[in-house]
Amino acid sequence: MLHSAVKVVLTSALVLGFATTAANAETRITYKSAKAGSSYYQMGVEVAEAIKKGTDGNIIMTIEESQGSVQNVMEVRARGGDYVFTTPPALVDAAQKGTGAFEGKGNPKFAEIRALFPIPSLAMHFVMSKASGTEDFAGMEGKTILLGKGSFGATEGEKYLQLFGLDGKVKIADAELSNAVDALKNGQIDGFVTAGSWPAPNVVEVAASTEVNILSLTPEQEAETKRTPLTIPAGTYAGQDKDILTTSLPVVAYATAAMDDETAYQLTKTFWEQKAAMSGSAPWWKGVDKGLLANITGKLHPGAVRYYKEVGFELSDGQM
Template identity: 70%
Template sequence: MRLLTSLLAASMLLGTATSVLSETRVTYKSAKTGSSYYQMAVELAEAMKTGTEGDISVTVEESQGSVQNVMEAGVRPGNYVFTSPPALVELSQSGKAMFEGKSNPAFANIRALFPIPSLTMHFVVSEESGIQAFADMEGKTILLGKGSFGATEGEKYLTLFDLEGKVKLAEVELSNAVAALKNGQIDGFVTAGSYPAPNVIEAAASTSVRLLSLDDKQVAATKRTPMLIPAGTYSGQDEDVATTSLAVVAYATTAMSDDIAYAMTRTYWEQKKAMAGTSAWWDGVDASLMESLGQLHPGAIRYYDEIGMQLSDAQRQ
């Protein structure tokens, strides 16, 4: 009789959990339409649908950037997921930099779910330019773009590597980088995105290019996370390319239920291999990126504990 009662209770709990998830709609705030991160969001939404057999339905929303994503975390309802570098979340919680005067107590409730492909720096130059190392960019025309992480970071690296004022900066939109490189208008361009980056794929397929590597000293000077772009990622790339990256994380808030956060985190990792079969950038996500995650959602912690993932005390707060 006790066994029957236990089975009935377990069945009721399972049924309740299923009914909760079957009604779940999640908003996923991503990036600009047409960007690699927007495409990732679409792939992730499909993976959630497949992995939960439709119990979790994800609607992808276009965003103008990570700052907007974080700002909206203070006013959006529970099932709101957004992407951002961890540093921006930390700035929002301390009310510094772009969040000065815009603090919101709700920012303290932001919690990480899982890492997604990192923003990886690409320094792409034409073979005709003769550039083989950063020092060779002196006197050359380089496109940084405007307003993006890649542009800001690229400008920082020019300063770090003693190239400030020694490089001609092209007044061309990053969206025109491949055409400008192909017709000789520029010698190279800087872009940040998960690898393989669509614009770098296009450049490598349409003309002979080289990706510049940073040495260990240069990587250390940037204070960013080291990243290797494996040989063969792009056409004509015969060797690994050493560069840097900035972690990007999918966040929710404590307004999301533990059950939904658990289901999304579990489904993400279980579907990651299938997603990599569609887009190679998911192969760049592994357990090593977990170090970049700050405070985790309790539902996500439940999943990581189940699989034996080592978490820090700070991540469990």
């Protein structure tokens, strides 16, 4: 009886030991991106599913709602090696220099921010009804445009109207961007401005039911904005038979130097290996390719660098 009891105890200990080892093998990551219900929150869900699938469940991501990119960067101060967040590279630059939204809020941990991989950029869309006859920016004069309020797209759209000589020459509709699709369909507005990863859901919706022109910037206009150029391929939206030259705000997934190299390597490797499958179910991932790495102005995580060197992606000296 005593012998049997010892066997039971030993067996239980072994089972407990295996369970502990299995638990230790699982890496848990927090991924913080955007407000629930937004396209970038949905992208986070898709990344988490892809990472879980690609690592056979060895890396589990928990999605955290965020109030915006500035908050994501600020939280670096109190987070550890299990924190992944998304933000435009320009905000990381600002945090590390203590400028803009980070003036007077500098922290040594900002210097430890390291990039992993790009995610879909915010692309500017200037959507005009075909009935308005507007085919370029000059044609917007005298038209009613909905910019929305408080968003990157609204601020950027207002800036472009000024840059291209349209300040005071268009009527700005006093309405939320969420009303843009219905307002354009009903003829209450001639067009709207939105920023989103392409294909942008609201642009897909309106183009499917109403004839629209999505305006393309000239190379000179694009240069004047001092933003990152982006081309939306022909056929992205219903009725769009030509490429659209527009501008974008790059967005990148970051960690910090506190993340171990192997985890950063596995996250980066799995993201790129799963990207094709992600693109099949969510077309906005088609806009992500190795060319977007050039938009990362700061340092990459050494684990990510290891993967990019393995696959032959070109990196700059400043990224390593």
